[in-house]
Amino acid sequence: MQITFLGTSSGVPTRSRNVSGIALRLPQRAEVWLFDCGEGTQHQILRSDLRVSQIRRIFVTHMHGDHTFGLMGLLASCGLAGNPERIDIYGPPDLDEYLKACRRYSQTHFSYPVKVHTVKPGVVFEDEEFSVSCAPLKHRVPAFGYRITEKDRPGHFDVEKAKVLEIPSGPLYGKLKRGEVVVLPDGRKINGAELCGQTEVGRKVVYCTDTVYCESAVELAHDADVLIHEATFAHQDAELAYQRLHSTSTMAAQVALGAHAKQLIMTHFSPRYAPGNSIELRDLLEEARSIFPNTQLASDFWTYEVPRRIAKSVVAKV
Template identity: 70%
Template sequence: MQITFLGTSSGVPTRGRNVSSVAVRLPQRAEVWLLDCGEATQHQLLRSDVKISQISKIFVTHMHGDHIFGLPGLLASCGMAGNVSHIDIYGPTGLGEYLDACLRYSETRLSYSIKVHRVKAGIVCEDAEFYMVAAPLKHKVTAHGYRLVERDRAGKFDVDKAIAMNIPPGPIFGELKQGKIVTLPDGRKIDGKQFCGAPQIGRKIAYCTDTIFCDSSVELAQNADVLIHESTFAHQDADMAFQRLHSTSTMAAQVAQLANVKQLIMTHFSPRYSPGNPILLEDLVNEARSIFANTIPAHDFMTYEIAPTNG
């Protein structure tokens, strides 16, 4: 499972950082799920190795422009990619009307179908391999964080052991791979679990932006492999964070610590911490690491790989 950061600034783009968007490539299938779509996300995609044609789902946290202004343009470009047949879009009330207006007044006609789903707390979509959960965050407008979960997979099937026990290949192997107890034609009862290695534990990503510290962020991130959390302000600017309902670096670290995540990736940085200012991005990172050591800052086009693990 691979995470690519397409935009890591808050509010407005800078010379080095675009506004919010994160692409997640799903393992073992040519599919990308996009988290937020700030202005110029399609340009960022062109500069990355993420294929626009593989985007199948887009999840929007809230209706502020730095998270949605890139959506109409990206949808128009997806239609020109050639092999896009359908995209599901998930977000708050008003997202469908916004897209309808943008496409209608620009006279943009998509060559594929889209469906806009209004997000509520709980599971917002699922299939046999993955599911996405949403939870409310605490911001000036309705906002949701997301938790992407890969379902656990059965361990590797020991074919050689099965053959050595004179078990006939075919449909029986399929049942044994699922860990079922199978009765063979000769009357033997075989427990499939003895042929399967340790299960592969599904990977988990939590995405929390925009929000001030809240309990639902901790619940959403519980035991995640990676928590992507906004860190708009430095701890010294906590008053500003409370006024604008954004997180400080230390709030993000506290969520990571309380949720027992493996890795915190900070993003959504205010441009005020650029070189030449009294507080720098490095200061925010050090503040977070003083609470949660496994912390790294995101930058545009940074790719982070989550390797599979066995139970």
């Protein structure tokens, strides 16, 4: 599971930072999920190691242009590139109408199915490997944070050991792989947990922008392996943050601390903190680390590999 930052500026692009866009690469299923799609996102993808043809899902936090203006162009290009069988898009209530208007007035036709899902708090997507849920944030327009949860994976099943024990292959193997206790035809009881390695604990990634500090962000980010949180302003500009309903570096750190997150990555920085100004991004990093030491600053094209947690023991089901 890899996170690639495609845009880390707030409001407007700069020479070194594009507007909001994050890609979550899932190598085990050859898919890319996007979170927000600001203007120029498809150009950023072309400059990265990501493949447009692997985009399967796009999650939009809110309807402000620096998070949506790149969406229509990307979708149109995906069709011309002979992209996917289908793209599912998740976002606020106005998203579907916005895309319909863009298609109507630009006379754009998609050569593949595009399905728009209007989100509300709770689970918005789930399959056998992942679930994605959202919660409302506090911004000037309806905005949502997203939580991506990778489900736990059973530990490696020792087939050779099973053969030595003369366990007949077939349905019994499936039960043993799940850590269950099974009774063999000869009366022996076999504990599947003794034939399996430790369970691989699923990872949790949370994406919160745009928002001022709010408790729903803390709840959404509970026990996250990685919290990606906006930090538009420095602490001394907190009044601006409250006026515009954005976060400061210290607010982002307080969310991470309250949520017991493992890692905080700050993004969505105001251009006012460019190198050479009286306050720079390294100052925001220092402010955040004074509250939550395990904090990093995102930059465009930086890829972060989400680490796996220490495996937990399998509990046998009797």
